[in-house]
Amino acid sequence: MGFRLTPQDSSFYSLFATSAGLLVEATRELTKLLEVAVPERPSIAERLRALETEADEATHELIKKVNSSFITPFDREDIHNLAAHLDDCMDHIEEAADLIVLYRIGTLPEGMAEQFQILSRMAEVTAEAMPRLRSLQDLPSYWIEINRLENQADNLHRKMLADLFNNNSSQDPIYIIKMKGVLDGFEEAADSFEKVAHTVEGIAVKES
Amino acid sequence: MGFRLTPQDSSFYSLFATSAGLLVEATRELTKLLEVAVPERPSIAERLRALETEADEATHELIKKVNSSFITPFDREDIHNLAAHLDDCMDHIEEAADLIVLYRIGTLPEGMAEQFQILSRMAEVTAEAMPRLRSLQDLPSYWIEINRLENQADNLHRKMLADLFNNNSSQDPIYIIKMKGVLDGFEEAADSFEKVAHTVEGIAVKES
Amino acid sequence: MGFRLTPQDSSFYSLFATSAGLLVEATRELTKLLEVAVPERPSIAERLRALETEADEATHELIKKVNSSFITPFDREDIHNLAAHLDDCMDHIEEAADLIVLYRIGTLPEGMAEQFQILSRMAEVTAEAMPRLRSLQDLPSYWIEINRLENQADNLHRKMLADLFNNNSSQDPIYIIKMKGVLDGFEEAADSFEKVAHTVEGIAVKES
Numbered sequence: 252m253g254f255r256l257t258p259q260d261s262s263f264y265s266l267f268a269t270s271a272g273l274l275v276e277a278t279r280e281l282t283k284l285l286e287v288a289v290p291e292r293p294s295i296a297e298r299l300r301a302l303e304t305e306a307d308e309a310t311h312e313l314i315k316k317v318n319s320s321f322i323t324p325f326d327r328e329d330i331h332n333l334a335a336h337l338d339d340c341m342d343h344i345e346e347a348a349d350l351i352v353l354y355r356i357g358t359l360p361e362g363m364a365e366q367f368q369i370l371s372r373m374a375e376v377t378a379e380a381m382p383r384l385r386s387l388q389d390l391p392s393y394w395i396e397i398n399r400l401e402n403q404a405d406n407l408h409r410k411m412l413a414d415l416f417n418n419n420s421s422q423d424p425i426y427i428i429k430m431k432g433v434l435d436g437f438e439e440a441a442d443s444f445e446k447v448a449h450t451v452e453g454i455a456v457k458e459s
Numbered sequence: 460m461g462f463r464l465t466p467q468d469s470s471f472y473s474l475f476a477t478s479a480g481l482l483v484e485a486t487r488e489l490t491k492l493l494e495v496a497v498p499e500r501p502s503i504a505e506r507l508r509a510l511e512t513e514a515d516e517a518t519h520e521l522i523k524k525v526n527s528s529f530i531t532p533f534d535r536e537d538i539h540n541l542a543a544h545l546d547d548c549m550d551h552i553e554e555a556a557d558l559i560v561l562y563r564i565g566t567l568p569e570g571m572a573e574q575f576q577i578l579s580r581m582a583e584v585t586a587e588a589m590p591r592l593r594s595l596q597d598l599p600s601y602w603i604e605i606n607r608l609e610n611q612a613d614n615l616h617r618k619m620l621a622d623l624f625n626n627n628s629s630q631d632p633i634y635i636i637k638m639k640g641v642l643d644g645f646e647e648a649a650d651s652f653e654k655v656a657h658t659v660e661g662i663a664v665k666e667s
Numbered sequence: 668m669g670f671r672l673t674p675q676d677s678s679f680y681s682l683f684a685t686s687a688g689l690l691v692e693a694t695r696e697l698t699k700l701l702e703v704a705v706p707e708r709p710s711i712a713e714r715l716r717a718l719e720t721e722a723d724e725a726t727h728e729l730i731k732k733v734n735s736s737f738i739t740p741f742d743r744e745d746i747h748n749l750a751a752h753l754d755d756c757m758d759h760i761e762e763a764a765d766l767i768v769l770y771r772i773g774t775l776p777e778g779m780a781e782q783f784q785i786l787s788r789m790a791e792v793t794a795e796a797m798p799r800l801r802s803l804q805d806l807p808s809y810w811i812e813i814n815r816l817e818n819q820a821d822n823l824h825r826k827m828l829a830d831l832f833n834n835n836s837s838q839d840p841i842y843i844i845k846m847k848g849v850l851d852g853f854e855e856a857a858d859s860f861e862k863v864a865h866t867v868e869g870i871a872v873k874e875s
Contacts, residue, residue: 314657318664328536328744331661353621413769416845424632424840428639429624431844449730453747456734522865526872536744539869561829632840636847637832 263324264385266313270337271378273306277344278371284348285364289357296345296352303345310338324384325454332450337377339443344370347436354429362411366437369404373397373444380451390455397448404441408434471532472593474521478545479586481514485552486579492556493572497565504553504560511553518546532592533662540658545585547651552578555644562637570619574645577612581605581652588659598663605656612649616642679740680801682729686753687794689722693760694787700764701780705773712761712768719761726754740800741870748866753793755859760786763852770845778827782853785820789813789860796867806871813864820857824850 280299284292313334317327324330351359380393411434415427488503488510495503521542525535532538559567588601619642623635696711696718703711729750733743740746767775796809827850831843 314661315664318661349617350620353617354624355621409765409769412766413771416770416841422841424844425624425630425635427841428632428636428844431848432639453730453734456731522869523872526869557825558828561825562832563829633832633838633843636840636844640847 262385263313263316263330264382266309266316267333267337267384268378268381270306270309270313270334270341271374271381273302273309274337274340274344274374275371275378277302277341278367278374281344281348281367282371284351285359285367293352296349299345299348303341306338306341310334325458329450329454329457333447333454336443336446336450340374340440340447343436343440343443347433347440350429350433350436354433356426356429356433360411360415360430360434362407362414363437365407366404366411366434369400369407370437370440370444373400373404373441376400377444377447384451384454387455387458390451394448394452397445401441401445404438408438408441470593471521471524471538472590474517474524475541475545475592476586476589478514478517478521478542478549479582479589481510481517482545482548482552482582483579483586485510485549486575486582489552489556489575489578492559493567493575501560504557507553507556511549514546514549518542533666537658537662537665541655541662544651544654544658548582548648548655551644551648551651555641555648558637558641558644562641564634564637564641568619568623568638568642570615570622571645573615574612574619574642577608577615578645578648578652581608581612581649584608585652585655592659592662595663595666598659602656602660605653609649609653612646616646616649679729679732679746680798682725682732683749683753683800684794684797686722686725686729686750686757687790687797689718689725690753690756690760690790691787691794693718693757694783694790697760697764697783698787700767701775701783709768712765715761715764719757722754722757726750741874745866745870745873749863749870752859752862752866756790756856756863759852759856759859763849763856766845766849766852770849772842772845772849776827776831776846776850778823778830779853781823782820782827782850785816785823786853786856786860789816789820789857792816793860793863800867800870803871803874806867810864810868813861817857817861820854824854824857 280295284295317330376396488507492503525538584604591597696715700711733746792812
């Protein structure tokens with residue numbers, strides 16, 4: 252684990268690090284979805300729901316803090332956006348994973364392992380970058396890496412959709428509708444990670 | 460009806476109350492959709508379209524007012540967001556109801572009555588809260604109730620999707636695609652009500 | 668062509684004009700999609716991807732410029748929103764066109780020609796308006812026209828969805844899911860053009 256959580260420090264930075272740390276945990280749960288037997292998936296979805304609740308509380312604390320602080324380390328609007336986009340990452344991950352369970356999907360497509368690897372990497376890189384917001388040092392490598400990963404995620408997503416529709420062995424329309432919903436959800440998670448990075452880039456350029 | 464409209468008062472507060480009041484009317488029309496016979500549904504969709512046009516005009520007036528006012532009661536950005544999210548509530552309600560007509564859907568799923576009850580309650584609670592923006596008093600009960608309702612709407616939405624896909628009697632894929640579009644639209648309306656509440660919470664904490 | 672690009676002028680205005688100019692080019696490629704034979708479509712999708720990359724770079728340059736400028740012609744937030752919404756127009760156009768290729772769709776629905784005409788007109792009107800941001804003159808005709816076009820696009824979109832689902836000759840659910848994804852993508856592009864116009868309206872009223 253390349254990032255540090257300092258929960259005794261209730262600063263903005265540590266609240267962002269907490270949010271991003273929860274995303275690292277969430278993407279680890281995702282990976283487990285592919286390893287366990289189908290009947291064990293609901294307990295992973297429950298674990299993700301618990302992480303989402305925790306993330307909601309972290310976001311709420313941040314919003315309260317920014318609104319009640321006289322001085323904030325950077326623009327209130329940027330802090331708001333950063334918190335909201337981190338929250339969106341978690342929401343999309345939790346919902347897409349829950350749909351796999353709710354829709355009683357059996358076989359998951361092969362590309363999903365790579366999709367989860369990309370999301371895991373995005374979460375790790377984000378969690379590593381959050382503490383660097385304090386010094387505003389070494390951030391470009393973070394957003395360049397996120398842009399690269401999002402591009403990779405987007406290409407994979409389109410390829411998986413094409414496979415889903417064109418692969419003759421999966422021409423069951425019900426399965427296609429379900430799986431498209433799941434794949435789109437994970438792609439929205441990747442988009443949200445990119446929005447986090449855009450917000451960080453905006454902060455860094457403005458404050459430097 | 461627990462809220463008051465004061466149209467003679469052209470202040471920001473009354474414009475917000477007007478927008479929210481139109482949402483109360485719109486959710487009443489929704490409820491009627493479940494009570495009338497199928498051939499009478501188009502006239503309800505038309506009534507919703509008229510309400511949406513009215514809401515558009517209210518939003519437009521608000522935007523003009525905020526942009527031309529030297530002093531505004533709270534941040535321009537917050538006023539903009541509040542107006543835009545109220546507008547989104549109406550847009551999603553009108554569009555989802557129209558899809559029921561356009562798609563020539565016959566039987567509507569049972570859960571929809573509860574979905575509409577939640578949206579009605581969200582609209583009422585929102586309309587009751589708008590005039591309290593003036594004093595910024597008694598607002599936490601509003602956003603706590605909206606968060607609770609949105610959580611309820613989200614759980615119901617997931618349950619309805621699972622039923623739609625897993626219920627053996629409705630395995631017609633065309634029906635599933637249509638109904639998923641409608642259900643997702645109403646869930647987006649509930650999300651928009653929550654965004655309204657988040658914006659109000661931000662304003663209240665900042666100004667207090 | 669009613670708009671002028673002045674690439675030697677690296678001002679905010681010319682960067683917006685460049686972005687909008689790329690959208691004019693993109694909507695021209697869309698029109699070609701309907702004229703060429705199916706095997707030639709991938710090369711048009713590739714051309715759109717190149718335009719999207721160019722638009723990304725223009726947006727990135729704008730964001731860097733606004734964040735590093737001491738004085739900006741109007742609010743940073745408005746410039747950010749304008750750049751982001753212009754970028755969204757391109758993203759939705761490129762993605763929806765790519766889906767036509769990825770999904771290996773053969774026959775395209777008749778209404779698509781009109782949908783593309785509306786998007787072309789939106790792009791042209793937007794590109795013509797961008798240079799007028801400098802003087803803030805003659806802008807109302809622009810946003811009124813965009814609102815009119817978006818309304819037209821929305822009505823056409825709903826009509827096309829109804830035809831897709833209700834037309835007996837196209838009851839292949841797989842085709843319906845694919846085509847709905849494509850039509851929704853182009854409708855999101857039209858929505859993004861409207862968001863650009865809303866942002867311009869906000870700027871004009873505020874600064875005048």
